[in-house]
Amino acid sequence: MSIHRKYLLAFTPESAKLPVIAVLVQKFGIIPNIMQAKVNEKGGRLVLDIEGDKESLEKAKAYIQEQGIDMRELDKHVSRDEWRCIHCGACVSICPAEAFHIEPATYEVVFTPEKCIACEACIIACSPKAMKLELW
Numbered sequence: 001m002s003i004h005r006k007y008l009l010a011f012t013p014e015s016a017k018l019p020v021i022a023v024l025v026q027k028f029g030i031i032p033n034i035m036q037a038k039v040n041e042k043g044g045r046l047v048l049d050i051e052g053d054k055e056s057l058e059k060a061k062a063y064i065q066e067q068g069i070d071m072r073e074l075d076k077h078v079s080r081d082e083w084r085c086i087h088c089g090a091c092v093s094i095c096p097a098e099a100f101h102i103e104p105a106t107y108e109v110v111f112t113p114e115k116c117i118a119c120e121a122c123i124i125a126c127s128p129k130a131m132k133l134e135l136w
């Protein structure tokens with residue numbers, strides 16, 4: 001049975017040179033979906049949704065960790081209570097995943113949950129308590 005797991009990967013300058021995605025596909029038969037990538041020769045971060053059977057996912061996870069890549073499962077997510085949001089914009093600049101933007105036409109703050117890496121910064125920054133942490 002095929003299952004999904006979502007991870008945040010942190011690369012060093014050394015591990016950023018590795019063909020990790022290609023190995024996941026070719027060696028472990030994993031289907032990767034890159035949800036967010038900020039990686040260059042200096043390192044960076046990648047949010048990755050991977051799909052495969054349980055055994056393949058475990059092997060893929062072990063391979064990634066063996067390469068010295070820090071790997072954290074995103075087993076939580078945040079949601080927004082639209083009724084509470086006052087579009088103050090406090091969350092826009094503090095979000096490391098750029099999950100918020102201000103719509104130029106309306107000046108409303110738009111939340112894109114697919115970009116979220118569940119760092120929880122907006123939950124602290126949101127005075128009206130519109131942002132909520134939920135476990136999967």
Ligand code: SF4
Pocket residue numbers: 080084085086087088089090091092109125126127128129130131
């Ligand atoms: S900080 Fe909270 S109230 Fe302000 S725009 Fe963001 S979600 Fe809305």
Ligand code: SF4
Pocket residue numbers: 078094095096097098099100115116117118119120121122123
């Ligand atoms: S928890 Fe909030 S601040 Fe952190 S990535 Fe998600 S939307 Fe952005």
